[in-house]
Amino acid sequence: MNGADVLVRRLADAGVRWVFGIPSGPVLPLIEALRQSDIRFVLTTSETSAGFMAATVGHLTGVPGVCVATVGPGATNLTTGVGAAWLDRAPVLALTCNVESAWLERRIQMRIDHCALFRTLTKDTRVLTSDSVDQAVLDALLLARLEPPGPVHLDLPEDVAIATAAMSGRPPVVDAALPDCSESVARTVAAALQRSRRPLLVTGLGATRLHSRAHLRQFVERHRIPHVSTLHAKGVLPESHPLWCGVLGRARRTTVQRLVSQADLIIAIGFDPVEINYEEWIGTTPLVHVDWQVADVSAEVDVVLNAGGDLERATESLCALPPASNDWDTDRLAEHRRVLDHELRPPTTSFTTDQVLDTLRARMPSDAILTYDVGAHTHQVATQWRTDLPDTCISTNGWSSMGFGMPSAYAAKLVHPDRMVVSVVGDGGFLMTAGELGVARRLNLEVPVVVLNDGWLGLMKVKQERRQLPLSGVELGPPPDSPPHYFGVPCRPARTAAEFQTAMEWALALGGPSVIEAFVDVAPYSLTVFDQAEPRTSHQ
DSSP states (O other): BHHHHHHHHHHHHHHOOOOEEOOOOOGHHHHHHHSSSSSSEOOOOOOHHHHHHHHHHHHHHSSSEEEETTHHHHHHHHHHHHHHHHHHTOOOOEEEESSSGGGGOOOOTOOOOHEEEEEEGSEEEEEEOOOHHHHHHHHHHHHHHHHSEEEEEEEEHHHHHSBOOOOOOOOOOOOOOOOOOHHHHHHHHHHHHHOOSEEEEEOOOOGGGOOHHHHHHHHHHHHOOOEOOOOOTTTTTTSSSEEEEEEESSSHHHHHHHHHTOOOOOESSSSSTTTTTTGOOOTTTEEEEEOOOOSHHHHTEEEEEESHHHHHHHHHHHTTTTOOOOOHHHHHHHHHHHHHHHTTSEEEOSOOHHHHHHHHHHHHHTTTTTEOOSHHHHHHHHOOOSSSSSSEEEEEOOSSSSTTTHHHHHHHHHOOOSSEEEEEEHHHHHHHHHGHHHHHHHTTTOOOEEEEEEEEEHHHHHHHHHHTTTOOBBBBOOOOOOOEETTTTEEESSHHHHHHHHHHHHHHTTSSEEEEEEEOSSSHHHHHHHHOOOOOOOOO
16 A cells, blocks of 8 residues: 555545545545545535535535645645635545655745645644654544544645555544533523523524534523524524524624614523624623633623533533523514514515525425525525524635635535535626536536626625725626526526526426526615624624
8 A cells, every 4th residue: 555545545434435626746646546445536626616515525424524636726726615614613634735755845846835834724734754644644534523623734745645655553542522511501501591581592603513402492492592593503493483583693683683682691502703703792791602612702791601611511401400481572572583584675676686595495495405605695695594404504604705605515415415405606706616517517416506696796895885985896797698508507597586486497307507697686785784884803
């Protein structure tokens, strides 16, 4: 066996099924080793997309997603995808294939210091050697999964890939047990509920990694506590539930914040401030934070408890608490949801994104997966889309990179080939990753891609308008006539809700990839996305 063989064998043993990337001379030994294994090498159009696909696989399966790039520009392209895994907490193994070891410290064509490049985006970065490759891969696969999960980078010089190597490593002995904070959590929450008249539960990214959400649901139902979530935590608690009240910091944020501001206690379960800082929305309301990690929070927040540890045990402990009464009115919560739904759909005679989403939601089964891109529509999707299941509404939030939606959908379809997967992207994000349609065609992935074509970088247009700046650098041009295909993938236009519904039926009957260009009106975003001042740390 050579170094590449050992690496691939360890990946297979860990349950890896795909490696996403683009070949080059230094990558060829790895691709040959993959060819002789049960792991499929998936050729992407860009290394960035390979990183997005690996992040999606890692998030959906818990097994590190794997992406590979060549030296220099391949590695720099890969960093954007790896960044998504870093800030969105997805286990990923990022491989870069480098020049031979003798050249690693020389100034030569294409070579840069890969470890320096990936150091701030990963949990660890290491150059492989012939006598360390096996142990290093074992260590990396474990580290990527440990809380908080994230990417690990390995650099594989070409001579190491082809040199003789042995599987002599041992699985690292690591005490992965997290502190048991359940007793302090139960005691603090019980006391806080006795003092509170309007408690509110907030779920975040960390809650998506719970193996069981039943304890959390039992807790809110026993105490009749309304709940909101972050973008990533959609579906951790069912959004059809009469206690569900919205998504933080997204479309119609004023409406959601109005209810949040009525709370006299915030119980945050799995809340990760990388999604939205506490300081942006909590005000002076007392906070009980329970996550896998303690929160990075400023002194201006009234923290009753900041607990980091075993979230499974902590949520289970909440179920044993005796019921506590509160003053939330069921009818007023129902009125809040009615108003929110109404405000998400401004009256208009034009074809709008909310109509696209309503048509999709009516057509897609409950376990279908929607992936979506970054832009103005991100805010609309996050609040309007309803799901009762976790990991069925997927985007990048911590990293918030345009171009995520389409590659993520194709990765989700590989993981769940028997479930419906649809991607909604803006025209700007589509232009960044349109080449990945070639991947869908090559693999015959039955994933309709809905392009919201409004001719603008819609979110930036709204921001310039709100800051009273002239529109500049945000116009993509008038919507063109829809082409019959992109890279061999058939396409249909839709300029009305009825046309879109017909196009969706056409797409779902094809048995392969498709594109629907929905020519929507950009104007309603001004009413739904920014219905109040921008948050201080909003970079989208």
